[in-house]
Each structure stands twice: as structure tokens, then as C-alpha cells.
Amino acid sequence: MSGTSTKTLNILANALARSVNKQKRDKKTRAGVLALAAPVPPDWWNGDTNFAGLVPREDQEKDMTILIAKWDNSALDNEIDTLLFQWRPLNSGNWQPAQNAISLPGPLDPSQFPMPLTLNKSNFATEGTFELRYQVTIDVGTTTDSDTATFIIDKTPPNNNQSPTAPTFPDPIVVSDGITQEYLTTNGGVLIEIPIYQDQRLGDSLQIYVHNAGTSPTNPIYEGEMDGNRQIKIPSAAFAGLRDGLIYVSYRLVDKVGNLGGGSNNATAGLFIEPLPDVLAAPTVPIIKGDNxxxxxxxxxxxxxxxxxxxxxxxxxxxxxxxxxxxxxxxxxxxxxxxxxxxxxxxxxxxxxxxxxxxxxxxxxxxxxxxxxxxxxxxxxxxxxxxxDFFVPGPENPDRPDPINVNLPRVKVRGTGANPEDDVLNEDDAGLPVEVTVDLYAPIGPDEEMILYWAAVENDVGTFSPVQGTPGDPYTFTVPWDRIKDLPSGIAVPVFYTVGRADGTGNVESCVPTLVDVSAALPIKLSEPEFPDAGVASDGSLILNCTSFIGPDQLVNVRIPPNTLLKGGETLSFEWQCYTDKLGQSPAGTLQEFDKLITADQAANGFEFTVRPFADYIVPVGRNGSVTLKYVSDTTPPMQGEVLIRAAAQDAAGVCTPNPRVGLRSGGCGC
Known part of the structure; x- marks a missing residue:
């Protein structure tokens, strides 16, 4: 037993002596033979009989040292006593050897006693009450049992290992007004009361924790037993360093053995050490626009x-x-x-x-x-x-505040040419009114209006105000060609309407746009041609005049700006038409046509070319006319660029004479 300290052995020996003397005083016999003294486990509680045999939690993980007193009728010379140390759970019928039997030749050496024996910790891995004894078999073959000793292994925390109920604050001022510095100064802390819990036993104690909401408790601010009123005072110092606001108070129960229970539910209180909030101005909603x-x-x-x-x-x-x-x-x-x-x-x-x-x-x-x-x-x-104001006329919008209402009927677009199609404008629809038909929404309220848009909300092309009629009946907007001819073209131009109040106030919602193919009737716009050498007329407008024509052949320089819609490899077909009036309404001369195959660089950066002869491209405009230059791509759908510019082939003396400037711009002749 070299692992057992002298101090421990002395304590055990004293306990053994007390036990042997008590047994002798009691004169206990078994079948007329004086019983052997019971084995003696450690005295963990300094003789406090309230906790006799109760093994502390930390000792439950260690081997237990047991002392055996020397028995009176021990072996003589040439005799052998055999000692068998045993244990069993209380009320079990079977004793089990705690270690191998020990042979002790006589005469026994008194210095070997009290004899320390070891009870391995594996024998009490589970909780319960256990008995110890030993047997001595002497040389003549008789076996005598010792009296029994008991010990208790308790591994269950108080309250049957369930989280106990939250503590309470006996002082109603803490509940109603919270904990202030004045309160702490006056009372020296805060009382809490522990509710009754299951299986409360003598020796139970507790740990108390105080912490802010949103944090976890760390070290207890108090450890010990509660008083007879089940109350404990949390000292004022425990609240130092806590943030004002909601605080939590909880506890953990600890039994005499040292089993630590789970945390209780929290009691809450307000902590108000710092000055309180003051002067709370009304909130603002700055996102509101100018209509308030x-x-x-x-x-x-x-x-x-x-x-x-x-x-x-x-x-x-x-x-x-x-x-x-x-x-x-x-x-x-x-x-x-x-x-x-x-x-x-x-x-x-x-x-x-x-x-x-x-x-x-x-x-x-x-x-x-x-x-x-x-x-x-x-x-x-x-x-x-x-x-x-969140009101919007028309049917309920399941996606509000999204302004597109899937429950508003969609429009159907048709041209008025010879072969109209739904949601397509053909070449023979160009120049004619367009009909946009929609079934009226439900419900229709008073003083509501529908506004029709083409391509974007910047382009309103029709209004129905106030909306009148029966929900579900068709209503047709007739859109003049001039309202859309200069708007964007493509194979998916959105056409839609909004519903709102007729006075223009409040909210509006739109139907899901109908995508219309107008590429055949309204070619997609390319960049407008430019004339780098154009002059300026007396009214400030650009003009091709005598100073604009270059060199002895009186060439006209043309620039096509960059076109991101073109990629290179397209053929552009150009048309040049002269007019004798400034507005391009009286054609003159012969329509001039030519093609150009462009490169990717020309599409991305633009390019220049010249046109001639002067007699065909300029002279027909006369004294004060104009020219249109149009170009169209060979793509599907086709794309088109166009410009109208004033032009004059004469000055005060007559037909323009060649300009003294010479030289050509890059690009050469385009004709």
C-alpha cells in the first residue's frame, strides 16, 4: 500500500480503533462466537454521522483504502490464516471478492495492522449503497465473517438532475422598479429566494450566477448554503461591471457529495445604475417624396x-x-x-x-x-x-408593392394594314393607325384612368379617362402612326397600360407588358449620319452649302458614327435623295443608291466616305432645298439610320464653284 499516505492510514487506524472498541462494548456474537470487527472505510466527514459512508464526488473516481483490525484468535506458529476481502451491493445475495485471498502465516505481526486493503474503483462505477466485509479461515478450517461496513455512491445531482425553478425576488421593489445604485447602497445587495425542489437533503448548497441578457454565466458570485428562509443575499459587488438593462439571476444546486446540478431557469430584473433615456424625439420617414x-x-x-x-x-x-x-x-x-x-x-x-x-x-x-x-x-x-396612401384602383395585386399587377388584363396589338396579326406590325401596317385592345379590369371605380404606353413609360400614346364600361368588355385604344413612328423598334417592344386616379395623385399599377414585333414596320434605329463639313444657315441649322463641297470635284464628306447594334460583316444599303424644299417634301433628281460592306472596326468606331458627282448629289436641291441620307442593314430584322439636312447648290452668284480646298478625307468615294 505504498500509494496510501501516512496521514490517511492514521485517520483510518483511528476509525478502526473506534469501530473495534464499539463492537467489543456491544458484545456482538454470531452463533456464540465473537464476530470480527467490521472493515473500516475512510471517514470523509470528520465523524459527522449525518454523512457516514457517503463518498465525495472526487473520491468516487479513485480506489478506496479499507483498514482491517487484527483479530484476536489469530494463527500460531506453523499455522496459516487466510483473509478474503468481499463486497456487494446492499441487499444483494451474493458476496463478491474484492481482491484475491491473502495467506497470513502465524504468528501474525501486530505491526502489519491495521492492514490496508484496496477496493478498486471499478467496483462502484454505478451509484448505490454497498456493503463490505472480510472472512478469516483459520488452520483448523473454520471460517468467520466480519461485521459489515457500508458506503454510499451518489452520482445524481439534486432535484433529480432536472433544471430547478427560477429564483424569486422577495422584495417587490426589485420587481417593480429594478435595481438602482441607491437600492444597493441602502440594502447592501439583493435578496433572492430559492423555491422548494425535489429530494432536498441535508448538506445541499448552491452556486449563484448573475449576468447580462445575451451573455452566458461564467464564475459563480456566491457558493454556500441558504438560510432557513431559503434566502441568499447577492452582494452589491456582484453587479459591478454589468451593463444596465435586463439582468439574469440563476443558480445551480450542489449536494454534499459534490454533484453539480444543471442551471436553473433565470429570474430577470432591471439594472439601472446609469442615467435613464431622456428627450426621445419623434421618428422621421425621410423617404417620403415632395407630396408628403x-x-x-x-x-x-x-x-x-x-x-x-x-x-x-x-x-x-x-x-x-x-x-x-x-x-x-x-x-x-x-x-x-x-x-x-x-x-x-x-x-x-x-x-x-x-x-x-x-x-x-x-x-x-x-x-x-x-x-x-x-x-x-x-x-x-x-x-x-x-x-x-397605398390604394391602387383595379384588382388586387398579389405582388404589391411591385407595380406590375398580374391580375390586370394584358393588351393585344394589331395593325390596320391589309394583313393584320396579333402583336405584330407588318410592313403594310406602317403609316396607319394601330389598335390596342384590352378587356376592362374589375372592379372599375369612379374617377379612374388608363394610360397606354409604348416601349417605355416616357412614351404615353393613349388615355382612357375616366374609365367607363363593364368589366370584361373590350376597349380599344387607337394609336396614330405619328405617335410611335419615331419610337424604338425591335422584335420585343413592350406595350402596356397603367391604372390610377384620374387626377394623377396616388399610386399606379401596370399590366404585364405585351411584347410586340414592330421590326418590319419600324426598323431598328442606327446612328444618324453626320456631315463633318456642314455649314450653318442664318437660322442656326446645319446645312450643306458652297463651303461644304471639297476639291475640284466638289465632293461631300459623310461620317457614320459608331453602331453598337452592328458587329461587322454586314452590308449597308444607302439611299441619297434630293429635295427642293427645306422639309424634304418635294423630291428632285434621281434617287442615288449604293452599298458598303463594313468591318468590325468600322462598326465599333464609325467610318467616313465621300459621295459624287456633284451634279447628281447636290445640284438638284437648287437654291434652298434639302437632302435625306438613309442606310439600312441586311440583318434580320433590318436596322435603319436616317438624317434630313438642309442643302443649297447655289450662292448669290449662281451654282457653287469648286472650293479652293483640296484633298480627300479617308474613306474615298462612296458612290
Whole structure:
């Protein structure tokens, strides 16, 4: 037993002596033979009989040293006593050897006693009450049992290892007003009371923790037993370093053995050491436009920064700002992380704005306010009143505030040429009115209007105001050709309408656009041709005049700017037409036509060329006419660029004479 300290052996020997003397006094016999003294386990509690045999938690993981007293009728010379150390769970019928039997030749040496024996820790891996004894078999073959000793292995924490109920605050002032510096100074701390828990036993103690909300408890601020009233005072120092606001108080039960139970539920209280929030100005909604009404366009700009709150006096990190918008039951919460920063709140449309507006059909004054929560106290702000208008005529929009309403009927576009098609404008539709038909939406309210748009919201091409008729009946917008002829072309030009109030106020929504192929009737626009040598007429307009024609052949320089719609490899077909009037309405001379195959560089950077002869390209315009230059690509669909420029083939003396300037620009003759 070299691993057992002298101090431990002395303690065990004293315990053994007390046990042997007691047994002798009691004169206990078994079948007329004096019983052997019981084995003696360690005395862990200094003789306190309330805890006799109870093994401390840390010793449950160690081998146990047991002492055996020398028995009176021990072996003589040439005799051998055999010692067998045994153990068993209480009330079990079977004793089990704790170690191998020990042969002890006589006479026994008194210095070997009390004899230390080892009970391996594996024998009490589970909890319960256990018995110990030993047997001595003497040389004549008789076996005598010792009295028994018991020990207890308890591995179950108090309250049956369940989290206990939260502590309470006996003083109602703590619950109602919170913990202030004045309260701590006056009372020296804060009392808590521990509720009754299951299987409470003598020797139970507890650990108490105090911490802020959002943090985890670390070291206990108190360890010990509670008084007869089940109360403990948390000292004032325990609150030092905690952040003002909500604090949590919890505890863990510890039994005499040292089994540590789980954390209790938290008791909460407010801690108010610092100055309280003061002067809470009303919130603002800066996203509102110049009409001072919050509408769906404002919401689309972004609800993530809808409401702003200025920093308030005595703010603390950890304060919670709770916004109330109108009658909304879903409140917006924000935890303050920087007391100097403006607070910006995200107020959701679906969960807050729309429910607060409800079924209103016009401007609804809506109150907006907030409170600052610190601990269990709230501090209200001033209230702002915001005018809100989310009403939109027409059917319910499942995607609101998205301005496209899938429940609005879509339009159907048809030309009025010889062979009209749905949502296609053919070449024979060019120059003629276009019919856009739509089934009227439901419900139709008073003073509503429909505005028809072509290609973009900048191009309104028809209005129906006020909307009248029966929902579901067709209504046709007739769009003059001049309203769309200069608008963008392509195979997917969007055509749609909006529904709103006839006075132009409030919100509008549009139908899903119908994509129309207008490429055959309205070629896609290419860059407008330019004339680098154009002069300026007396009215400030550009003009091809006598100073514009270069060299002895009186060439005309033309520049085609870059065209991102072209990639290179296309053939461009050019048409040059002279007119005798400035507006290009009286053709003169012969239409001049030529083609150019362009490169990728020319498409990306533009290119120049010259046209001639002067007699065919300029002379027909006369004294004060004009020229159109048009070019069309061979792509599908075709793309077109065009320009009209004033032109004059004469000056005061007659037909222009050759310009003294000579030389050609790069590009050569295009004709």
C-alpha cells in the first residue's frame, strides 16, 4: 500500500480503533462466537454521522483504502490464516471478492495492522449503497465473517438532475422598479429566494450566477448554503461591471457529495445604475417624396431605411428600440449598438405597412412612435403622424408593392394594314393607325384612368379617362402612326397600360407588358449620319452649302458614327435623295443608291466616305432645298439610320464653284 499516505492510514487506524472498541462494548456474537470487527472505510466527514459512508464526488473516481483490525484468535506458529476481502451491493445475495485471498502465516505481526486493503474503483462505477466485509479461515478450517461496513455512491445531482425553478425576488421593489445604485447602497445587495425542489437533503448548497441578457454565466458570485428562509443575499459587488438593462439571476444546486446540478431557469430584473433615456424625439420617414404622402413608389425605394431615429440623450449600448407603426401588431425591434449613430429601421411592407393601412381607399393618417426598452422599463418617444396612401384602383395585386399587377388584363396589338396579326406590325401596317385592345379590369371605380404606353413609360400614346364600361368588355385604344413612328423598334417592344386616379395623385399599377414585333414596320434605329463639313444657315441649322463641297470635284464628306447594334460583316444599303424644299417634301433628281460592306472596326468606331458627282448629289436641291441620307442593314430584322439636312447648290452668284480646298478625307468615294 505504498500509494496510501501516512496521514490517511492514521485517520483510518483511528476509525478502526473506534469501530473495534464499539463492537467489543456491544458484545456482538454470531452463533456464540465473537464476530470480527467490521472493515473500516475512510471517514470523509470528520465523524459527522449525518454523512457516514457517503463518498465525495472526487473520491468516487479513485480506489478506496479499507483498514482491517487484527483479530484476536489469530494463527500460531506453523499455522496459516487466510483473509478474503468481499463486497456487494446492499441487499444483494451474493458476496463478491474484492481482491484475491491473502495467506497470513502465524504468528501474525501486530505491526502489519491495521492492514490496508484496496477496493478498486471499478467496483462502484454505478451509484448505490454497498456493503463490505472480510472472512478469516483459520488452520483448523473454520471460517468467520466480519461485521459489515457500508458506503454510499451518489452520482445524481439534486432535484433529480432536472433544471430547478427560477429564483424569486422577495422584495417587490426589485420587481417593480429594478435595481438602482441607491437600492444597493441602502440594502447592501439583493435578496433572492430559492423555491422548494425535489429530494432536498441535508448538506445541499448552491452556486449563484448573475449576468447580462445575451451573455452566458461564467464564475459563480456566491457558493454556500441558504438560510432557513431559503434566502441568499447577492452582494452589491456582484453587479459591478454589468451593463444596465435586463439582468439574469440563476443558480445551480450542489449536494454534499459534490454533484453539480444543471442551471436553473433565470429570474430577470432591471439594472439601472446609469442615467435613464431622456428627450426621445419623434421618428422621421425621410423617404417620403415632395407630396408628403408615403405611397408605394416610396416603399419601392427601400423599406430597409424607411424610418430614422436620431440619437437620444443617455443612450446605452444594449438598449432596445421598439417601433410601432399605426395599428400594426408586428413591431420593429432594434438593439442599439452605437449610441452616437442615427438609428435606421427596416419596416417591412407585408408584415407592418400593409396591415396598418388595411382596407383604406385614400390618404390614411398613421401614427408612428417608438419606445426605448432598458431592462423592464420603457421610455416612450414623441409621436409623428404620417400620411399613407397605398390604394391602387383595379384588382388586387398579389405582388404589391411591385407595380406590375398580374391580375390586370394584358393588351393585344394589331395593325390596320391589309394583313393584320396579333402583336405584330407588318410592313403594310406602317403609316396607319394601330389598335390596342384590352378587356376592362374589375372592379372599375369612379374617377379612374388608363394610360397606354409604348416601349417605355416616357412614351404615353393613349388615355382612357375616366374609365367607363363593364368589366370584361373590350376597349380599344387607337394609336396614330405619328405617335410611335419615331419610337424604338425591335422584335420585343413592350406595350402596356397603367391604372390610377384620374387626377394623377396616388399610386399606379401596370399590366404585364405585351411584347410586340414592330421590326418590319419600324426598323431598328442606327446612328444618324453626320456631315463633318456642314455649314450653318442664318437660322442656326446645319446645312450643306458652297463651303461644304471639297476639291475640284466638289465632293461631300459623310461620317457614320459608331453602331453598337452592328458587329461587322454586314452590308449597308444607302439611299441619297434630293429635295427642293427645306422639309424634304418635294423630291428632285434621281434617287442615288449604293452599298458598303463594313468591318468590325468600322462598326465599333464609325467610318467616313465621300459621295459624287456633284451634279447628281447636290445640284438638284437648287437654291434652298434639302437632302435625306438613309442606310439600312441586311440583318434580320433590318436596322435603319436616317438624317434630313438642309442643302443649297447655289450662292448669290449662281451654282457653287469648286472650293479652293483640296484633298480627300479617308474613306474615298462612296458612290
Amino acid at each position: 404622402v408615403l405611397n408605394l413608389d416610396d416603399v419601392l425605394l427601400g423599406t430597409s431605411s424607411l424610418v430614422e431615429i436620431e440619437p437620444y440623450k443617455n443612450a446605452l449600448e444594449g438598449d432596445t428600440v421598439v417601433l410601432t407603426w399605426g395599428t400594426a401588431t408586428h413591431k420593429v425591434r432594434h438593439v442599439v449598438s452605437d449610441v452616437l449613430d442615427k438609428i435606421v429601421l427596416n419596416v417591412g411592407y407585408e408584415n407592418t405597412l400593409a396591415p396598418a393601412y388595411g382596407a383604406a381607399t385614400g390618404v390614411l393618417p398613421t401614427t408612428v412612435s417608438y419606445v426605448v426598452e432598458r431592462g423592464n422599463k420603457t421610455f416612450p418617444s414623441d409621436t409623428a403622424t404620417i400620411d399613407v
